Amino acid sequence: MTDILTVHRLVKRFKSVTAVNDISFSVSPGQCFGLLGPNGAGKTTTIEMMEGISKPSSGEVRLFGEPADRRAYERIGIQFQNTALQDYLTVEETLKLFAAFYPVTLPREELIELCSLGDFLDRDTRRLSGGQRQRLLLALALINDPDLVFLDEPTTGLDPQSRRNFWELVQGIKRRGKTIVLTTHYMDEAQVLCDDIAIMDQGRIIERGSPEALLSRHFDGVMVHLPKSAAEGRTLPFEVLELDDRLEIQTGQVDRTVQQLTAAGIPLDGLQVKSPNLEDLFLKLTGHALRA
Numbered sequence: 001m002t003d004i005l006t007v008h009r010l011v012k013r014f015k016s017v018t019a020v021n022d023i024s025f026s027v028s029p030g031q032c033f034g035l036l037g038p039n040g041a042g043k044t045t046t047i048e049m050m051e052g053i054s055k056p057s058s059g060e061v062r063l064f065g066e067p068a069d070r071r072a073y074e075r076i077g078i079q080f081q082n083t084a085l086q087d088y089l090t091v092e093e094t095l096k097l098f099a100a101f102y103p104v105t106l107p108r109e110e111l112i113e114l115c116s117l118g119d120f121l122d123r124d125t126r127r128l129s130g131g132q133r134q135r136l137l138l139a140l141a142l143i144n145d146p147d148l149v150f151l152d153e154p155t156t157g158l159d160p161q162s163r164r165n166f167w168e169l170v171q172g173i174k175r176r177g178k179t180i181v182l183t184t185h186y187m188d189e190a191q192v193l194c195d196d197i198a199i200m201d202q203g204r205i206i207e208r209g210s211p212e213a214l215l216s217r218h219f220d221g222v223m224v225h226l227p228k229s230a231a232e233g234r235t236l237p238f239e240v241l242e243l244d245d246r247l248e249i250q251t252g253q254v255d256r257t258v259q260q261l262t263a264a265g266i267p268l269d270g271l272q273v274k275s276p277n278l279e280d281l282f283l284k285l286t287g288h289a290l291r292a
């Protein structure tokens, strides 16, 4: 099957800064591809080159199996972090306004249902809550019934409930067979939505794969956490990672680890056992949390 999006040896330089440094990857149809990385990693610069908003210094972007051109860009939808909406228009009027720009559009009723806009169609867009505004921006990204949708940090600033609601909408879009490219600072979001992930740092891709494959590649078993105070003045019988306020032991055999801790006289108060998630992987690979 032809890849929907291919990026080949993409480079972007801004004077002395190489924001994107020779990256290559491809996205298969129907997948949700996550581009993750700390602040300044080069995600936005990469996304803007894929969307055709900025020109690469070198390298190539291919869309739908062809070099990206005007016709290909008509088949994409973009949810920007900040889209200026026309003042004094309601949600319904805004949908009509944006639909007028395209020769082919998704039927309005379908769009309203897909993005759960039904309850606030008559509301002035300046009066929308954060979650409602994001749903409207998603609808605008889908208005031309695109095959490929770019979502750039779509849930930043939303409360946990609105984020979850938004995830459901994205899953609905996936079920319709659309391909999605997502950037996010939330690892739980990436874990729920993404089939494939690329982690960027300093302009390069440092890891790539499904969330499950990445976790099993980097972690063996589970993590045992202990408060730092537990080990004060004692030598632990195995390798320990020092985090801010706690110690971390990776182990494939929790019961054996607990026995060893007890034998070493370590108090077990506050002990926690945790399965590794993408947040842990991110910390391990980049040395810092996403919002540093």
Ligand SMILES: Nc1ncnc2c1ncn2[C@@H]1O[C@H](COP(=O)(O)OP(=O)(O)OP(=O)(O)O)[C@@H](O)[C@H]1O
Residues within 6 Å of the ligand: 014, 017, 018, 019, 037, 038, 039, 040, 041, 042, 043, 044, 045, 046
């Ligand atoms: N127009 C520009 N001129 C000069 N430098 C730029 C420009 N745009 C981006 N950069 C630099 O390129 C690097 C990558 O920036 P980019 O915005 O792509 O990162 P990001 O991963 O999207 O970060 P964030 O998560 O903070 O949005 C940074 O060092 C940034 O300062």
